[in-house]
Amino acid sequence: MDKIKFFSIATAPITNKMRQLLMLLMTAFAISCFAQGGDFSKYKEFLKSTDVEICQPTDFKQIESINSDLARLDINPGFKVPEYGVREPSIGFVYSEIFESDDKDAAILFPSFFGYVAKFDGIVEREIMAYHNDHHLDVRPYLTVVAQDDMSAYSNADTLLIYEFDILGKPYMGKYTHVVGLYFRKYAHPSLAPKIILSDNGLNKKDEYIRILLESIRYGDEVADEGMESEKRFPGELIILRGSPRRT
Numbered sequence: 001m002d003k004i005k006f007f008s009i010a011t012a013p014i015t016n017k018m019r020q021l022l023m024l025l026m027t028a029f030a031i032s033c034f035a036q037g038g039d040f041s042k043y044k045e046f047l048k049s050t051d052v053e054i055c056q057p058t059d060f061k062q063i064e065s066i067n068s069d070l071a072r073l074d075i076n077p078g079f080k081v082p083e084y085g086v087r088e089p090s091i092g093f094v095y096s097e098i099f100e101s102d103d104k105d106a107a108i109l110f111p112s113f114f115g116y117v118a119k120f121d122g123i124v125e126r127e128i129m130a131y132h133n134d135h136h137l138d139v140r141p142y143l144t145v146v147a148q149d150d151m152s153a154y155s156n157a158d159t160l161l162i163y164e165f166d167i168l169g170k171p172y173m174g175k176y177t178h179v180v181g182l183y184f185r186k187y188a189h190p191s192l193a194p195k196i197i198l199s200d201n202g203l204n205k206k207d208e209y210i211r212i213l214l215e216s217i218r219y220g221d222e223v224a225d226e227g228m229e230s231e232k233r234f235p236g237e238l239i240i241l242r243g244s245p246r247r248t
Helices: 016-032 040-048 121-132 202-215 225-233
Strands: 052-054 060-063 095-101 106-111 144-146 159-166 178-185 195-198 217-219
Touching: 040 052, 040 095, 060 106, 106 202, 121 159, 121 178, 178 202, 195 202, 202 217
Parallel strands: none
Antiparallel strands: 052 217, 060 095, 095 106, 106 195, 144 159, 159 178, 178 195
């Protein structure tokens, strides 16, 4: 595997409490907006304005009516905030565009979209920690990192993280428990973090469904001024590849 490329622009430091507050606010905002689901054309248009093309996954149909149970994954109901002993309130992404396979053995979830805000790798870390029920876990051994000179087969991202876990709480849609997470990072572009949720039968077609998802996303090479400004505010370096846990 080729050397991983990192991109970081100096900015004012963000404390752990500030980061946690930011993620809580963004999660609350996304939950309040999950009803946007079902209008994939607007989602595509928004992404296209940031130089990202997205299309409906092949052999999948959109679920147009989304409720709060479909907008989140119940990764681990027992994962607690250490300081307070209550359930961790900000695990995972909020999903607004959901597709189910024609064979009813998989679902593909696209998260609510925040434009050029770049750094969501902390959420990836928390998802893996939640599954293992360990706030101090080094998650790097659980990540597959793809960062090659030619990324055309990987949606033209700069870096792709792939990781897997099972849902320990309520099965998604009552039947899906296996999760493949993908985290796309490209300089001066939005980060995307879709999920593939699989039934026991769908797990046998995991590689096929990863290919279908990769073919549905394509990053362009335009570096917009807004994207560069976002890099200054939220440097997109994948911190969890440099050190995990990233919070103490």
